[in-house]
Amino acid sequence: MTVQDFRLPDLGEGLPEAELVQWLVAEGDTVALNQTIAEVETAKAVVELPSPHAGTVTALHAAPGDVVAVGSVLISFDTGADADAPTPAPAQAPATAPATTGSSEPAPEPAAEPNLVGYGAAPRGAGRPQRRARAAGSRPAASDTAVLEAAPHDAIQLGDTDRPVERPRSTPPVRRFAKQLGIDLALVEATGASGVITRADVEAYAERVGKATTAAPAEAAPAERFEPLGAQAPRERTTRTPIRGVRKHTAEAMVRSAFTAPHVTTFVTVDVTETMALLASFKADRALAEHRIGILAVAAKAVCLALGRHPGLNSRWDEEAGEIVEHHYVNLGIAAATGRGLVVPNIRDAQELNLVELADAIRALAETARAGKTAPADMMGGTFSITNVGVFGVDAGTPIINPGEAGILALGAVRRQPWEHRGEIALRDVMTLALSFDHRLVDGEQGSRFMVEVADVLREPGRAMLLR
Missing domain, CATH: 3.30.559.10 (Chloramphenicol acetyltransferase-like domain)
Structure with missing residues (x-):
């Protein structure tokens, strides 16, 4: 096994760190070159990170919410390559070489190079990660469950019948907003032509649910209706939020x-x-x-x-x-x-x-x-x-x-x-x-x-x- 580490690159303007928003892969996933593997949030924007290697994910070195310094190891891959073979530098893809004069065979297409900042298109065939097969009826591993909980809009998760179910499409701010309101995005309908759930869709759903709750008749027993305020669970008096991003x-x-x-x-x-x-x-x-x-x-x-x-x-x-x-x-x-x-x-x-x-x-x-x-x-x-x-x-x-x-x-x-x-x-x-x-x-x-x-x-x- 040949393990290659991917270190967090400089994402622009010399920013020293970035916060890991979510992983789009898990340990054991097979990924393609330039396939998006994670979303990180710098001090200015959310950036998608493409994979610099094709291979199998062997380790994730940070969890969602962690602040990672530029140059720190973020993820490790088993590339299956010869340990003595030179590793291509993460540079721009080279131009297509011209065919040899007099040769009837077309020049081979150059191998795609990774785009570390994540603005280039993934090569054809790069899609969703392929998970290792597991025994029928078994539950996902703990690492798989963590990734499914933080899955992006274009990832898949397992339903009650172990059949793949597409996760609702949305953006990180909208997912965060829905989580704050305690709303399951699977219940929210996207109204736009793109099929992406927006903040307005979440707000509209919250308003409908709120009205339905208000209109529902109270069925509490008399003793519960007049429960003293002191018996209620205490609320936090302050909330602390890390200063970052x-x-x-x-x-x-x-x-x-x-x-x-x-x-x-x-x-x-x-x-x-x-x-x-x-x-x-x-x-x-x-x-x-x-x-x-x-x-x-x-x-x-x-x-x-x-x-x-x-x-x-x-x-x-x-x-x-x-x-x-x-x-x-x-x-x-x-x-x-x-x-x-x-x-x-x-x-x-x-x-x-x-x-x-x-x-x-x-x-x-x-x-x-x-x-x-x-x-x-x-x-x-x-x-x-x-x-x-x-x-x-x-x-x-x-x-x-x-x-x-x-x-x-x-x-x-x-x-x-x-x-x-x-x-x-x-x-x-x-x-x-x-x-x-x-x-x-x-x-x-x-x-x-x-x-x-x-x-x-x-x-x-x-x-x-x-x-x-």
């Missing part, structure tokens, strides 16, 4: 930003009635309705236009080089609230996109983030960010700048309220914008002029036609 990374980044960049926040309240009317017309247009263009997309377009005229807000303070780096492109970060915490993936070269393309990009970014599938690379290299706190009913706030950026814009809730309009009081759609900027890079005048230009576009969206 996205929450840990966010906390470290915000503290670093708050105590490094001198923050200044400026506010402006703007009448966005014309923009809201424009968005309503887009929604009524069948050609545009599916793009779901909202106030966030309009604000994103306004920001891209204003950054072109105020490059100080699209700059970076390079302490080591003693330089101010001015960007001639906009990688626009969009803050997204997820079950794992706040993440800020960015839209690359957002200044090149029109309003429809921005709306589509924001929607795709948010869906990927909520599914916990945002790649670490998508959260690197941002130049300016937007956070929409208005979706939570908040009017304004003082956002903290993302490290390495010069500013962040917070959008408040759009409210219908009395407002001065053409010399009279009228009901108008009004919202508050809050801009936090790095006072090392931007002074008060520059920050104020930037805010006025963004507000002008939201007040009169036709002004966007005049800017470049």
Whole structure:
């Protein structure tokens, strides 16, 4: 037997550790090269790990929930290879070699190499792990049971009749949410066309079950109905949650930003009635309705236009080089609230996109983030960010700048309220914008002029036609 150890690789940006979310294989499974074997959560995203070897799993060196340091042994395989044979380096797959001149036989296809970060497709034929045969009527081993309990959406488990049953398809945040509510995902129906159970599906099921429980008549005996409160089981007064993953990374980044960049926040309240009317017309247009263009997309377009005229807000303070780096492109970060915490993936070269393309990009970014599938690379290299706190009913706030950026814009809730309009009081759609900027890079005048230009576009969206 030839045992090969797989050590946790660097998953991006030099992150020193990752939390093991779940194993997708168990000891004794036969796996193929590049087959997904585990899900790990870094400080920024959930990443799927592909197998760097083809063979049989001999040992799992960590349990779900463990924090594993980069370079530590994660899993061991019996590859069945000659111990003296050289092991190919985990590099990119080599290009196909050309056929030998004059030979009638085609050149052999190169062997696929493992993709350690897990972004490449698995080779054809790689599927679900094949478990070793066990005696009829016997129960699964303890290791098998542990893996079945933490099985992913595309794994299989054994039913009461030992027949394979497909586990409900969902994402790690949704499975965690369902577990918190004590809901079995096998009872939840997926409403989307993809067949994946979403958070909304779980919430809808919980609401139905709650109503059914409320409507059911109480059948407790009189003595049980008037049981004193002191007889109930005591509840925990506190809950302790380890600080790790996205929450840990966010906390470290915000503290670093708050105590490094001198923050200044400026506010402006703007009448966005014309923009809201424009968005309503887009929604009524069948050609545009599916793009779901909202106030966030309009604000994103306004920001891209204003950054072109105020490059100080699209700059970076390079302490080591003693330089101010001015960007001639906009990688626009969009803050997204997820079950794992706040993440800020960015839209690359957002200044090149029109309003429809921005709306589509924001929607795709948010869906990927909520599914916990945002790649670490998508959260690197941002130049300016937007956070929409208005979706939570908040009017304004003082956002903290993302490290390495010069500013962040917070959008408040759009409210219908009395407002001065053409010399009279009228009901108008009004919202508050809050801009936090790095006072090392931007002074008060520059920050104020930037805010006025963004507000002008939201007040009169036709002004966007005049800017470049």
